[in-house]
Amino acid sequence: ALGHPAQAQAAAVLSHAERLCGDGGRIVRAQWFMASVHAFAGVHLAWSRRQGDAPHPFVCVQVPGELGAPRALLTADFWIYAP
Numbered sequence: 001a002l003g004h005p006a007q008a009q010a011a012a013v014l015s016h017a018e019r020l021c022g023d024g025g026r027i028v029r030a031q032w033f034m035a036s037v038h039a040f041a042g043v044h045l046a047w048s049r050r051q052g053d054a055p056h057p058f059v060c061v062q063v064p065g066e067l068g069a070p071r072a073l074l075t076a077d078f079w080i081y082a083p
Contacts, residue, residue, distance in 0.1 A: 004042030006034075006073045011046040013076050018050070025082035030058045033075045037062045043074065 010032075017027055032043055040060050047056045067075055 004039070004045055006039035006042030007045045008042075009073050010043040010076075011049070013074070014046055014050055017076075017078050017080065020082075021080050022082050025080055027078050028057055028081045029079035030056070031077040032058060032060045033063050033067065033077070034060055035063065035067055035073050039073050 014027075021027065032040065034040060034043075037060055043058075043060070044056065047058075067073070069075075
């Protein structure tokens with residue numbers, strides 16, 4: 001995570017999403033709004049550490065300007081399937 005600060009932020013967001021998923025649930029779509037699309041490599045690393053080779057159902061959008069929180073590199077919107 002030292003080389004990819006977005007990885008630490010994405011790992012925290014994914015951790016919260018996984019708790020919402022509960023047993024058997026999964027993320028079926030992830031929209032990542034990024035301060036810079038170049039930081040998406042960190043998001044991909046965080047996803048791979050949690051999901052292995054599972055496809056990453058994502059859209060990545062670079063936003064104009066800063067995100068809402070200080071030093072935020074990303075914000076996310078998930079669709080979660082929970083049986």
